[in-house]
Amino acid sequence: DAGVIQSPRHEVTEMGQEVTLRCKPISGHDYLFWYRQTMMRGLELLIYFNNNVPIDDSGMPEDRFSAKMPNASFSTLKIQPSEPRDSAVYFCASSPAIGVSEAFFGQGTRLTVV
Amino acid sequence: GESVGLHLPTLSVQEGDNSIINCAYSNSASDYFIWYKQESGKGPQFIIDIRSNMDKRQGQRVTVLLNKTVKHLSLQIAATQPGDSAVYFCAERRIFGAGTRLAVHP
Numbered sequence: 001d002a003g004v005i006q007s008p009r010h011e012v013t014e015m016g017q018e019v020t021l022r023c024k025p026i027s028g029h030d031y032l033f034w035y036r037q038t039m040m041r042g043l044e045l046l047i048y049f050n051n052n053v054p055i056d057d058s059g060m061p062e063d064r065f066s067a068k069m070p071n072a073s074f075s076t077l078k079i080q081p082s083e084p085r086d087s088a089v090y091f092c093a094s095s096p097a098i099g100v101s102e103a104f105f106g107q108g109t110r111l112t113v114v
Numbered sequence: 115g116e117s118v119g120l121h122l123p124t125l126s127v128q129e130g131d132n133s134i135i136n137c138a139y140s141n142s143a144s145d146y147f148i149w150y151k152q153e154s155g156k157g158p159q160f161i162i163d164i165r166s167n168m169d170k171r172q173g174q175r176v177t178v179l180l181n182k183t184v185k186h187l188s189l190q191i192a193a194t195q196p197g198d199s200a201v202y203f204c205a206e207r208r209i210f211g212a213g214t215r216l217a218v219h220p
Contacts, residue, residue, distance in 0.1 A: 004157075033208060039122075043158070043203065043210040091157050099207055102148050105157030 004106035006092050012112045018080040021109045023092030024073055031095040033103055034067055034077050038088045049075065050098070082113045122201065124215040133191040135214045137204035142185060144206045149178060149189045152201045152213070161189070161202075194218050 005024040013019050025032045033048040047057040052069045060067070064083070069075040079086055089110050093103035127133050139147070145166040150158035164171045164178045164187075171178050177190040187204050194216075201213045 035210075042212050045208055045210075048208065093157070099146050102150075102160040102163055103158075103208065105159070107155075108157050 004092055004094050004104055006090075006106035006109050008109060009107060010110045010112075012114065013082055015083055015113055016081045017113075018078065019082045019086075019111060019113075021077040021090050021092075021111070023075045023077070023106060025075070025092070025094030026104055027073065029094035029096050029104070031098050031103075032069060032075050033093040033095070034075070035091040035093065035105075036088045037091060037108070043091075046077070079111075082111075084113045087112050122213055122215050124217055126217045126219060127194050129194060129196060129218055129220050131194055133189075133194045133198070133216055133218075135189045135191075135202050135216065137187040137189075137211050137214075139185050139187065139204075139206050139211075141206065142182075144185075146207055147178070147180065147187055148205045148207075149176075149187075150203045150205060150210075151198075152203065154200075158203060158210075191216075196220060 004026055007022045030051050034046040035043050036046055037043045044059055046059040047067045048055055049069045065079055067077045089108045091105050091108045093105040095101050095103045148163045149161040151161050152158045162173045162176050162178050164180050169180055175192045179188045191198055196218050199218045201215050203213045204211045
């Protein structure tokens with residue numbers, strides 16, 4: 001397996017624009033996580049899914065953020081409208097189970113909002 | 115538990131020395147802990163895990179110790195190598211700590 005695949009690797013956008021980040025988890029993994037990493041706040045869990053169903057979205061910072069998982073092999077994290085403070089590295093991770101197994105992370109998407 | 119990473123603590127060691135990275139957690143009901151290593155430009159990568167019914171677990175050159183009494187976790191790296199230079203995170207299930215930067219000097 002190629003691991004968790006995220007796209008794009010880098011995204012530069014203007015404030016107010018919509019941004020969509022994409023993730024393909026490892027096949028067979030039932031859990032998918034979206035994290036945001038910044039120097040100020042470290043690695044924050046935004047939302048996670050189990051079998052394509054959102055389980056906990058309490059980490060989503062604002063209504064401008066939304067995440068979907070239409071099928072077992074694809075998830076998106078959307079920011080609309082984007083703001084400069086959204087600039088961060090966004091990671092997607094997947095896991096075969098929760099509480100008994102580690103998460104496998106993608107390479108991340110570095111988002112810069114100018 | 116959760117942390118705010120305003121200043122990432124740094125541990126500097128000489129190549130060949132042993133390294134010990136510490137982590138505290140707040141939830142006494144926590145039952146599964148994971149150590150991750152993050153190299154520059156990459157996502158976190160699994161190193162070793164431990165469940166709360168254990169006090170110690172060993173891997174290749176790494177040992178994790180769990181002290182449930184004081185809610186403390188440590189990662190020991192034996193014979194530290196330049197390739198060990200990275201940021202190390204402890205995580206309680208899916209929640210990450212602030213991280214510690216390990217700098218290995220030749």
